[in-house]
Structures are given as structure tokens and as C-alpha cells.
Amino acid sequence: MLHEDPDVLTANAAFYRAFADRDLDAMDALWARSARVACIHPGWRALHGRDAVMESWRSILGSSDAPDIVCSGESVIPGETVAVVLCVESLRGGSLAATNVFVREGGEWRIVHHHAGPIAPGGDTGGDAEPPRFLN
Amino acid sequence: MLHEDPDVLTANAAFYRAFADRDLDAMDALWARSARVACIHPGWRALHGRDAVMESWRSILGSSDAPDIVCSGESVIPGETVAVVLCVESLRGGSLAATNVFVREGGEWRIVHHHAGPIAPGGDTGGDAEPPRFLN
Numbered sequence: 001m002l003h004e005d006p007d008v009l010t011a012n013a014a015f016y017r018a019f020a021d022r023d024l025d026a027m028d029a030l031w032a033r034s035a036r037v038a039c040i041h042p043g044w045r046a047l048h049g050r051d052a053v054m055e056s057w058r059s060i061l062g063s064s065d066a067p068d069i070v071c072s073g074e075s076v077i078p079g080e081t082v083a084v085v086l087c088v089e090s091l092r093g094g095s096l097a098a099t100n101v102f103v104r105e106g107g108e109w110r111i112v113h114h115h116a117g118p119i120a121p122g123g124d125t126g127g128d129a130e131p132p133r134f135l136n
Numbered sequence: 137m138l139h140e141d142p143d144v145l146t147a148n149a150a151f152y153r154a155f156a157d158r159d160l161d162a163m164d165a166l167w168a169r170s171a172r173v174a175c176i177h178p179g180w181r182a183l184h185g186r187d188a189v190m191e192s193w194r195s196i197l198g199s200s201d202a203p204d205i206v207c208s209g210e211s212v213i214p215g216e217t218v219a220v221v222l223c224v225e226s227l228r229g230g231s232l233a234a235t236n237v238f239v240r241e242g243g244e245w246r247i248v249h250h251h252a253g254p255i256a257p258g259g260d261t262g263g264d265a266e267p268p269r270f271l272n
Contacts, residue, residue, distance in 0.1 A: 035213070038222055040233045045256045046222070048211070075184070077171070077237055077248055079218030084237050084249065086174055086182065097176045099235045099251040101213055101220050112213055113220065115235040117253025120181045 008102050009074055011109035012085040015100065016071040022061045028054060032110040035103045040115040042096055067091040071098070083109065088119070095119050144238050145210055147245035148221040151236065152207040158197045164190060168246040171239045176251040178232055203227040207234070219245065224255070231255050 011030065018026035031037050031053065039053040040046045041060070047053050060066050070090045077084040081104045089096040101113035147166065154162035167173050167189065175189040176182045177196070183189050196202050206226045213220040217240045225232040237249035 036211075038211070040235070040253070040255065043254060043256060046224070046233045075172075075174070077218055077239065079215050079239075082213055082215030082218040082220065084218065084220070086249065088182065097182045097251065097253075099176070099237070099249065101235070101237075103213065103215075113222065113235065115233065115251055115253070117176070117233075117251070118179060119176065120179060 008076055008078070008083045008085060008109045011102055011111065012071070012074060012087065012100055015111055015114075016069060016089075019061070019066075019069055022066065024058060024061050027057050027061065030111050032103050032105055032112040034105055035110070035112045037111070038113045040117070042116050042118060069096075080104070082112075089116060094121065144212055144214070144219040144221060144245045147238055147247065148207070148210060148223065148236055151247055151250075152205060152225075155197070155202075155205055158202065160194060160197050163193050163197065166247050168239050168241055168248040170241055171246075171248045173247070174249045176249075176253070178252050178254060205232075216240070218248075225252060230257065 014026070015030055018030060031050065036048070037050050037053050038046060038048045039056060041056060047056055068091060071087050072090060074085055074087040083102050085100045085102070087098050087100070089098050096116045097119045098114065098116040100111060102109040103112045150162070151166055154166060167186065172184070173186050173189050174182060174184045175192060177192060183192055204227060207223050208226060210221055210223040219238050221236045221238070223234050223236070225234050232252045233255045234250065234252040236247060238245040239248045
């Protein structure tokens with residue numbers, strides 16, 4: 001059931017705060033250490049493993065082109081050991097949908113997978129019958 | 137830790153088989169009933185709720201333009217009540233990355249969230265330092 005779980009929403013907010021602050025140490029601390037992590041930045045290839053994922057954050061957070069992102073519309077798929085936060089990332093030029101997966105490690109929720117990709121203008125809604133843009 | 141969980145991989149395979157077979161009844165049966173579902177088709181808006189999600193599948197599976205999709209490269213974020221399968225969807229014209237979230241309902245893994253979006257040519261890898269395509 002999608003409802004709010006304060007703990008995992010706190011971890012999700014910390015992820016976007018680390019991004020906003022360009023704080024690589026905070027970002028590193030938020031990502032899981034025991035679980036194998038993965039990350040899909042918009043339009044990039046899927047990254048697997050902590051080295052590749054943290055290298056991507058080093059590149060993004062160290063870039064003057066890194067966008068300012070505001071997270072909104074959070075909803076939670078709650079679980080005991082794995083939980084998921086769905087949200088919208090608003091930035092200059094449009095919106096991205098994000099699926100953020102968290103795992104419990106040492107009593108904390110740590111992010112194990114981030115998937116962000118473009119969504120149609122109008123953002124996050126029940127939606128009309130607009131066709132998806134498959135690649136054919 | 138990302139490793140294989142036969143049960144949730146079986147459910148993930150059934151999702152792609154329902155897509156390949158254009159089988160709306162099978163697709164309907166695979167989606168959670170107690171948990172609130174969500175779905176992000178490529179380039180579309182995020183859909184929340186069973187009515188909106190199933191209407192989208194009715195539209196996609198009933199269309200002669202629905203792509204043929206081959207799923208590969210599955211990895212699992214295992215959990216007791218929530219589990220996630222990451223995979224690559226190959227179709228004419230390119231590849232999509234998919235994040236599929238499953239919940240336990242009545243002893244079965246049912247899909248509660250599907251997020252698919254474009255990835256760069258070359259698919260699914262540890263990757264080089266190619267910048268993500270933010271919308272600015």
C-alpha cells in the first residue's frame with residue numbers, strides 16, 4: 001500500500017538535500033554499503049556497483065552544470081527491509097519521475113537504487129490516454 | 137544485495153510474457169490488488185492507482201503499435217514483502233531501463249510499480265563518465 005513512512009521519507013529527503021548541497025560525502029553516506037547498488041541517471045546507461053555509482057555522483061555534483069532539483073509528490077511502497085519512494089523531480093526545463101529504492105542497513109534506510117527519467121509535461125497524475133513513447 | 141530470487145524473477149518474466157502475448161487478463165492478474173499501484177511508461181506521466189494503470193495497459197496492449205520487448209540482464213533487490221527487479225528492455229530502436237517493484241500478496245509476488253525509461257546506446261554496464269541528460 002502506498003502511504004507515508006516517515007523514516008524512509010527522511011532518507012529520501014536527505015538524498016535530495018545532498019544533491020542540492022553538492023555534498024558528495026553526504027551522498028556517499030546515504031548509499032548502501034552491504035547491498036549492491038545501482039543507478040539510472042536520465043538518458044545514461046544503467047550503472048551497477050558502488051564504484052560506478054559514486055563516480056557518477058562525483059562527476060554530477062562536481063559539475064557547474066548540475067541542475068537544481070526540487071522533489072515533490074512523494075509516495076511510499078513500504079516494506080520491512082526494502083522500501084521504495086516514488087517522486088517527481090522538478091528542474092529547469094521539465095520534470096523527471098524518480099523511483100528510489102531503500103534497504104535497511106544497521107537500522108538506517110540507505111539508498112540502493114535510483115532511477116530517474118523524463119516524464120511528459122503535466123507531471124504526476126492519473127493521466128489521460130496519452131500513448132507512451134516507445135522507441136520505434 | 138543484488139542476487140537472483142527465482143520467485144520474483146518468475147513474476148518478472150510473467151510480466152514480459154503478458155506484454156509479448158498482448159494478454160490483458162494475464163497483465164491484470166499480475167498487478168497488485170491490495171497495494172496501490174503506480175506505473176511510469178517511457179515519456180508518459182506517472183500513473184497512480186489501478187484504474188489509470190490498467191487503462192494504460194488496455195491502450196498499449198490493444199495497439200498495433202505496441203513494441204516487441206525482450207527483457208534481459210535481470211538483477212534483484214530481494215526483500216521479504218517488497219522486492220525489486222532491475223532489467224533492460226530491448227526493442228526496435230534502442231533500449232529501456234526498467235525498475236519493477238513487487239509486493240507479496242497472498243503468497244504471490246505481484247507487481248506494484250513499473251518504471252521504464254530510455255538509456256544510452258550500449259545498454260546496461262558499469263559505464264564510463266558520460267554525463268546524464270538533465271533537462272536544462
